[in-house]
Amino acid sequence: MKVLLDTNIVIHREANSVINEEIGSLFAWFDKLHYKKCIHPLTLEEIEKHKDQKVINTFKIKLGSYVLLKTEAPLSPPVSDLSKKRDHSLNDINDTRLINELVNHRVDFLISEDKGIHEKARLLNIDPLVFTIDSFLEKVISENPSLVDYKTLSVKKEYFGNGNLADHFFDTFRDDYKGFDKWFNRKSDEQAYVCIDSDKTLAFLYVKKEDKNEDYSDIQPIFPKKKRLKIGTFKVNLNGYRLGERFLKIVFDNALKQKVDEIYVTIFNKRSEEKRLINLLLDWGFEYWGTKTSSSGEEQVYVRDFSRSFDVSKPKFTFPCFSLNSDTYLVPIYPEYHTSLFPDSILNTESPDDFVENEPFRNALSKVYVSRSFIRNLKCGDTIIFYRTGGYYKSVITTIGIVDSVITDIKDENEFVALCRKRSVFSKEKLIQQWNHSNSKPFIVNFLYTYSFPNRINMKKLVELGIIQDKYSAPRSFEKISKSDFEKILEETDTNNDIIVN
Numbered sequence: 001m002k003v004l005l006d007t008n009i010v011i012h013r014e015a016n017s018v019i020n021e022e023i024g025s026l027f028a029w030f031d032k033l034h035y036k037k038c039i040h041p042l043t044l045e046e047i048e049k050h051k052d053q054k055v056i057n058t059f060k061i062k063l064g065s066y067v068l069l070k071t072e073a074p075l076s077p078p079v080s081d082l083s084k085k086r087d088h089s090l091n092d093i094n095d096t097r098l099i100n101e102l103v104n105h106r107v108d109f110l111i112s113e114d115k116g117i118h119e120k121a122r123l124l125n126i127d128p129l130v131f132t133i134d135s136f137l138e139k140v141i142s143e144n145p146s147l148v149d150y151k152t153l154s155v156k157k158e159y160f161g162n163g164n165l166a167d168h169f170f171d172t173f174r175d176d177y178k179g180f181d182k183w184f185n186r187k188s189d190e191q192a193y194v195c196i197d198s199d200k201t202l203a204f205l206y207v208k209k210e211d212k213n214e215d216y217s218d219i220q221p222i223f224p225k226k227k228r229l230k231i232g233t234f235k236v237n238l239n240g241y242r243l244g245e246r247f248l249k250i251v252f253d254n255a256l257k258q259k260v261d262e263i264y265v266t267i268f269n270k271r272s273e274e275k276r277l278i279n280l281l282l283d284w285g286f287e288y289w290g291t292k293t294s295s296s297g298e299e300q301v302y303v304r305d306f307s308r309s310f311d312v313s314k315p316k317f318t319f320p321c322f323s324l325n326s327d328t329y330l331v332p333i334y335p336e337y338h339t340s341l342f343p344d345s346i347l348n349t350e351s352p353d354d355f356v357e358n359e360p361f362r363n364a365l366s367k368v369y370v371s372r373s374f375i376r377n378l379k380c381g382d383t384i385i386f387y388r389t390g391g392y393y394k395s396v397i398t399t400i401g402i403v404d405s406v407i408t409d410i411k412d413e414n415e416f417v418a419l420c421r422k423r424s425v426f427s428k429e430k431l432i433q434q435w436n437h438s439n440s441k442p443f444i445v446n447f448l449y450t451y452s453f454p455n456r457i458n459m460k461k462l463v464e465l466g467i468i469q470d471k472y473s474a475p476r477s478f479e480k481i482s483k484s485d486f487e488k489i490l491e492e493t494d495t496n497n498d499i500i501v502n
Contacts, residue, residue, distance in 0.1 A: 001035045002067070003028055004101055007046045007114035009133065010039060010066070011055060012272060025113075026133050038067045038107055044178045062308045072097065081412040095120060102129055113272065115279075128418030134276070138242065138422045155195045155246060157204070161188030169201035169237065176268055177296045188364050193250055194232065197289070203243045206233040207251060208486045218290045219266075229255045229306075231265035234277065242422075243331035244280050246363035249344075249449070253318055255306050256498060266292040266299040275377055278302065280499055284365075285317035290445055310501040312381035313401045315354075319365075320450045322402050324502045328383040328486045330397070331369070332473040338398070341367060341425045345398040345452040347388075353387055366404060368424040370434055372475030376443055378406050384447055384478075385489065392471045395459040397489065401447040408443040419444055453493035461492065 012023050030037055067380045075083065075096070084095045095117045101123060102110045110130045113117070121130035131139065165181055173180045175195055192206040212225040233249060236244045255263050278300070286302040310323040322435065322438075331346050345360050369384075378384075385400040410416050413435045420431050425447075434442050464467040467485045468475070490500060 001033070001109070002038050002107040003030065003035050004065075004069075004098065004107040004110045005043075006110070006114060006179060007039075007043045008113050010043055010047065010059065011050065012113075012133075023133055026137060029137065033140065036067045037065065037464050040095060040098055040101065041072065044054065044068070046094075048120065061107065069101065069106070073100055073106055075100055076103050079103050082120060082123060085095060086123075092116065095367060096337060098229040098416075099124065099126075099130075102126060111135070113275075116347055128415065132276075134244075135422065137246055155193050155243075156251070157191045158194045159188065160184060160190055160192060163192075163194070163204075164199075164201070166382065167201045169204070169235070172235070172271060172273070173233070173413055176270075193247065193324065201237075203236040203247055204233060205231070205247045206252060207254050208232050209254075209260065220290050223264075223289075226261040227259070229260045229263045232415045234265065234267075235273065236277070237251045237273070238456045240361040244277065244367040248280065248284060256320065256496065257497065260306055264289070264301060266301050268297070269300050283316060284313075284319060292439050300445055308498060310381075315381055315448055318364075318501075319402070319448055321499045321501050322383050322400060323381065323481055324486065324500060326381050326383050327378070328330050328385065329375075329378065329478040330385050330387050330481055330482050331371075331478050331489070332387045332389050332475050333369075337425045338386070342386065342399045342449060344449075345386075346394070346455075347398075365448050365449055366423055367401070367402075367447055368420050368422075369447060370420060370424060370426065370431075370442045371445060371477065372438070372440050372442050375478040375480075376406065376408050378403050378445060378478060380405055383486070384445070385481075385486075387475055391476065392459050395463070395474065396456040398453055398456055399449070400451040400453070400495075400501055402450050403442070404448055406445050410441065410443070416444075418444070451495065451499060453495060455493045458487065465489075466493070 003143060009023070013027065027037070029035075042450075049057060050056055059091040070378065079096060079100045083093065087093050087096055098110060098112070099117060099120050101107050102121075103126060108122070108129070110117070111133065113132055118127065118130055118132075121127040163184070165184060170180070170184075177183070187206075190206075192204060194201060194205075195203040208230045210228045210230055212227060214223075215230070216223040229251070236247060236249065251263060263286075265286070267278060269278060281304070282304050284304070286304045289303045291298050292301050308321055309318050311318045311369060312323065312326065315322075333341070340362055356420060380403055382403040384403060385397050386399040386401065387395060387397050389395050390452045407419060410419065413432060416435050417431045418430055420426065421428060424431065425432065457465075459471060459474060463470055465488050467488065489495075
């Protein structure tokens with residue numbers, strides 16, 4: 001396999017040690033899988049122009065570890081047409097030249113952190129072959145579990161005082177914030193969320209509730225008086241396990257519990273990890289507000305409205321709220337897949353120890369449900385209630401999801417696997433079996449893992465409430481229920497009213 005690396009990936013690799021540390025696992029996977037690390041002649045030209053002479057010298061020394069493409073493919077007609085419409089600068093043209101190598105099958109994958117390249121890949125329908133660093137790690141980890149010789153513990157609450165400040169994970173904080181170690185030690189009796197693997201910190205999150213009288217004089221424009229949840233410290237190393245989304249769910253869960261009006265974060269926009277985090281926040285409804293100035297410099301401020309509202313066309317922006325006026329469906333899920341897909345919906349009869357390893361699909365907020373149902377007219381903003389099968393007494397409804405998109409037009413097995421692999425509970429082999437199981441091809445529902453019911457209703461109770469006709473009428477696919485039945489479910493499950501929009 002040949003992997004073409006954009007210049008930004010190579011520079012990340014060959015720059016200072018902090019950035020190297022972030023993508024070391026990516027290059028380790030290249031070696032494990034015997035992938036050829038390819039670079040385009042453009043990369044040589046661009047690196048020669050780099051402002052850091054050390055990067056130039058380091059790259060020249062290590063040039064032998066890359067495969068330099070010796071020729072450049074002529075622009076294919078689709079790429080040429082796209083270039084005429086969208087290329088307005090030299091950088092745009094160079095991005096197109098990279099994409100063209102993939103279109104012409106001279107390489108198998110392209111890895112880039114450039115949004116423009118990913119957008120062009122989408123327009124050319126080759127986006128399953130173009131990856132960011134993190135999404136490529138997701139792919140190889142999910143497809144090659146036998147190559148991973150460690151188990152990653154799940155997220156836990158831990159006191160600051162038990163944290164290992166000597167861990168290199170915290171070096172970037174020390175570089176960015178004056179007096180970070182002193183601040184960290186003063187928090188010794190407070191708790192944060194951490195994910196640790198082999199005594200190394202992979203992710204860290206600290207949140208703090210602030211009341212209406214908080215001093216925001218260092219933020220411009222000045223905040224109006226509101227109850228807020230501050231994301232005080234948030235960092236996720238590249239790992240392929242979608243820990244960023246997992247930690248974002250923790251942020252939303254705490255905001256809901258604390259009954260705040262708004263969430264905000266202050267963050268520098270200097271490092272690649274910070275840029276990735278900003279993009280993740282923007283994907284989930286955060287908006288740029290202004291700046292915060294301190295002795296450490298000027299940070300950007302992003303805010304997320306957390307009032308009760310629902311955007312039917314962009315449910316991520318109002319997550320975790322859902323609407324009573326959307327169509328609602330019951331959908332079954334087998335016990336062997338249920339808790340792996342919905343870890344926060346674990347049953348009392350299950351052991352948490354069986355679900356400690358991180359998996360991309362387990363941590364993701366955006367998930368995939370594969371179905372062969374004849375009912376395929378679900379739409380963005382619809383509500384799904386997941387029904388864990390098990391019989392008259394053991395079947396229970398546990399989880400609410402919000403439909404983000406539905407994909408029914410899937411051309412072949414490869415596209416099906418590519419669309420599912422990052423967020424589905426099924427392995428690659430299982431997905432292939434799903435595709436080839438019968439002439440009736442499956443379709444995909446992309447949904448947001450929204451809420452776990454505090455109280456569970458079993459099939460017996462659903463029959464008593466008149467939501468299911470009898471014990472022989474368990475939902476077999478997407479079974480639509482009425483608004484009044486949905487309201488009965490919300491009442492019986494003690495669902496938090498703060499996320500219900502009527």
